[in-house]
Amino acid sequence: MKLRSLVSLAVALVAVVILCAGGLGGFLGGNAAAGCIPAAASPAASPSPSTSLLGPPPGWPAIGDWDSDQVGNAAAIVSTGARLGLPARGWVIAVATAMQESTLRNLAGGDRDSVGLFQQRPSQGWGSPAQLQDPVYASEKFFGKLVTISGWQTMPLTDAAQAVQISAFPDAYAKWEAPATQLVTAIADTAGLPTDGLAGCGATGPWTQPVLAPVGSGFRTGDRPGHDGVDLSAPRGTVIRAASAGTVRTARCNAVYADTGAEWGCDRDGHPDLTRGCGWYVDIDHSGGLLTRYCHMDQPPMVTVGQPVAAGQPIGVVGSTGHSSGPHLHYEVHHNGDASPNGAIDPVPFMAAQNAPLGNPPT
Structure with a gap:
């Protein structure tokens, strides 16, 4: 048979x-x-x-x-x-x-x-x-x-x-x-077995945590006023999930040398002093003019520009490409559809308000 x-x-x-x-x-x-x-x-x-x-x-x-x-x-x-x-x-x-x-x-x-x-x-x-x-x-x-x-x-x-x-x-x-x-x-x-929830388990509503990991460097702190997001201290290889349903706006590598602007590439880890850029990263547009950004992926993203994604859907894995000192997810939230620093807002209170607080779940 x-x-x-x-x-x-x-x-x-x-x-x-x-x-x-x-x-x-x-x-x-x-x-x-x-x-x-x-x-x-x-x-x-x-x-x-x-x-x-x-x-x-x-x-x-x-x-x-x-x-x-x-x-x-x-x-x-x-x-x-x-x-x-x-x-x-x-x-x-x-x-x-x-x-x-x-x-x-x-x-x-x-x-x-x-x-x-x-x-x-x-x-x-x-x-x-x-x-x-x-x-x-x-x-x-x-x-x-x-x-x-x-x-x-x-x-x-x-x-x-x-x-x-x-x-x-x-x-x-x-x-x-x-x-x-x-x-x-x-x-x-x-x-023919159902994989129900494999794409989105962890999403209890319209928003979910992109990774479950402690919050490290915060949003626009005194020592990092240009830090437009938060760093989530997840190990290399951890699956990154879309924080909410939306459409992929950007999926690319933008790692460059800090001094010359020449291409550094994303086939290797970045450096906190020698490199600029997110490395491999994804931007997702959401309803209400919101946008989320996921930086320093270890490999090319699992999604492509124009692709619709569900809340909790895997979009990449944690790495250390671009301006990075070690594996983590740099996560940003923007409003008014503005992907520039002008549109960035603090992800911590925003995600808490969506019933998807960043950080490890309570034990």
Whole structure:
């Protein structure tokens, strides 16, 4: 029986709990409705591995930089999360964790007694070595721990993954958020699984935080009077989301040498003294003459000029291009459709007034 037929039958037999609004169209650039903060789900009792929706490799093609074996393992994670009723945000967290821990390889052994996709340790009560080399069992154990973490749905991905894994490198998971989001979306699209909320989870209304991270340098402070926005201290690779629905006005690189104005480029990090400009950045026009700006992206934006975006839709990832001393998101809000410094307003009180205050969520 062909893969899609198997998947269709399995999906028909298994009720996947839909916990968010939004959808795949929003992630891929459509004008889907704003997303939501998903409710926590409780995994069911551990079933046998044969109940996985998609099954282990072989049978999956390579996707992007991931070969068929890696994609098959990611598919086992995704299908397990779907069967247990977790929203797509949980699938992304799990796949990103496995990317960091094992590069999506079902390893027979690792550091000390670590085993499998998540490098879980039998000595710490995760299960036997044989159990932990079953991708479905290992995924169930990961998800079972994840849902016990208060506020995991709205945490930065690296914090949620770290709360489960207790790694010696707690920030290492952040760089995998964008690749995991893209791979999970491709798998779910192929399998016909709903990715409801993947584009916009975290958006509780018309506005949402572009990243969940502490506020660093503020708006037009005494030592930085020309700082027309705020810096959000998110790790490199953190997904940046559109703060509200709108249309992309600008998506480009403008990093130049400070002394000559010659092109510095965005294929490398910028410098706080040698470089000027936002690096890779995006401007989005919103209703009411509002505009938001997102600076210092690590890679070319995920969106293009003229593209409609939904609140919470991924538009790029955090980096340090342009006039920057380290990875963070520089975020600006402008009114009257004025993208110049004359139109800039302080994002902190503005976002608080939209019920989307900047900074980490309360614990």
